[in-house]
Amino acid sequence: MRKLAPTMTIDSAGTGGWHVGDPPYGPMQDAARQRDIDLGALRARQFQIADFDRFDLIVAMDRQNLADIERQRPAGHPAHVRLLADQDVPDPYYTRDFDGALDMIEAACARLRADISSGPDP
Template identity: 50%
Template sequence: MRILFVCLGNICRSPAAEAVARMRLPGHDCDSAGTSGWHEGEPPYPPMIRAAAARGIPMTGLYARKAIADDFNRFDLILAMDGRTLDAMEDLRPSGNRTDLRRLADFIDGEVSDVPDPYYSRDFDGALDLIEVGIAGLDRWLERQAG
């Protein structure tokens, strides 16, 4: 399966989700993007890189890019980090496209709806905790889909 993780700037949450997914979901093609182009071409935010590295999650070789309408044709599943990102991606969706678009939090048991943006909250570990739980839930869902 081809999976795209999306957040606002593609420097904290979505590249971290991509990095975790690359480790935990072998055999799946994972990428990340942002709904804004503010950081296009930049590596992930250094505090997120450090928080991920402390957990053994490498974020090297990742660079921000802006999500584009063609992503709906390139990916089987698009996972937004929050409701605002989900809405922005829905606005970007080409007419008639049926690509599965959800929140990563849909794969987390409980009352979590968003992965809060650590760029503003400074809670990089909290965001990584949610991302890792979300990826684990995604892994279980993918196994059920495979049958």
């Protein structure tokens, strides 16, 4: 998404705190690097309630993460929260399909960028 929307502020966070401070998983970094995407400077952080105020749009990779995010939503908060893709993005750590996950993510980010460009409600 950073390549598609270089002027936007984009961040990433997990709903669990297992890997806070760690870089992305090595094989995922390798697969991304093959697409000229450098993930090396990223470090994991955990999603926080303050993110509802910090970002205009919060995007989840799968329905479980979406539910985890929604459980943290302050009552009545108007933040836009949605799934990235029409289907859950499988976790490549478990599937070992890093390229397949990147294909889904890239296609979904292109659609998201188009949605953002076409209207006020992401």
